[in-house]
Amino acid sequence: MDQATVDPNFGTFEKDTLWEQIAARLLSMLKEGQLRPGDKLPPERELAAMMQVSRPSLREALRALSMMNVLEIRQGAGTFVSSLEPELLVEHLDFVLSLDDSTFIKLFEARKILEVGIVGLAAERITKAEIAELEAGLRRSQETVGEPSAFLQADVELHRKITRAAQNPILSRIIDSIGKLSFASRQRTVEISGIREQTIQDHRAIVAALKAHDPEAAQQAMLQHLSNVEQRLTNLSSAPADYDES
DSSP states (O other): OOOOBOOOOOOOOOTTOOHHHHHHHHHHHHHTTSSOTTOBOOOHHHHHHHHTOOHHHHHHHHHHHHHTTSEEEETTTEEEEOOOOTTTTGGGHHHHHHHOTHHHHHHHHHHHHHHHHHHHHHHHHOOHHHHHHHHHHHHHHHHTTTOHHHHHHHHHHHHHHHHHHTTOHHHHHHHHHTHHHHHHHHHHHTTSTTHHHHHHHHHHHHHHHHHTTOHHHHHHHHHHHHHHHHHHHHHHHHOGGGOOOO
């Protein structure tokens, strides 16, 4: 049975705005909880009047959100907010993560299982050439500590090289399968105050253990690294003022 039609304040627009702005407004309402999974939007004619936009522009915005699996357009029944399950929105991870920070925490649970095991294998199998690549990656991280975007790339590449050093194609495929989610989470956590400096320190410990071919030390260092980032994320969620916007 369909839920009752909701009637929140959808806002209005200038006549010359684009359909992307209409879609952005609807997404903002979802993030703010004004619209929730399963809610039914007002009929198209009524919604266009409420937002003071043309029906073609509104229709284009609704179609785009439908393609993102954010909305469900049911023939003869109306337009509904989808379940917003992460697997539905996997191609739009920035939106998933902005809806629910618990997605980050679940990701770290997975990474602790996967990457801690991977680094242990890497410690046993890594070559001198691969160690040299990791040390070069550490230098790049140090050089780009003040540049979040460049630092992010160096971070991703270092973890990728560690996975490759484990010489297990199945584990590599699993890591690749969560690659988009990992990258989306890093795009946010890289901006947390102090995280880049902490990451460099953590990465040095990981690389040192790999160079010593010490699986136990490598696993402990990786676990500590992931726990450090997770803790800072938890602190960010509970105390937004700690977030560094620079």
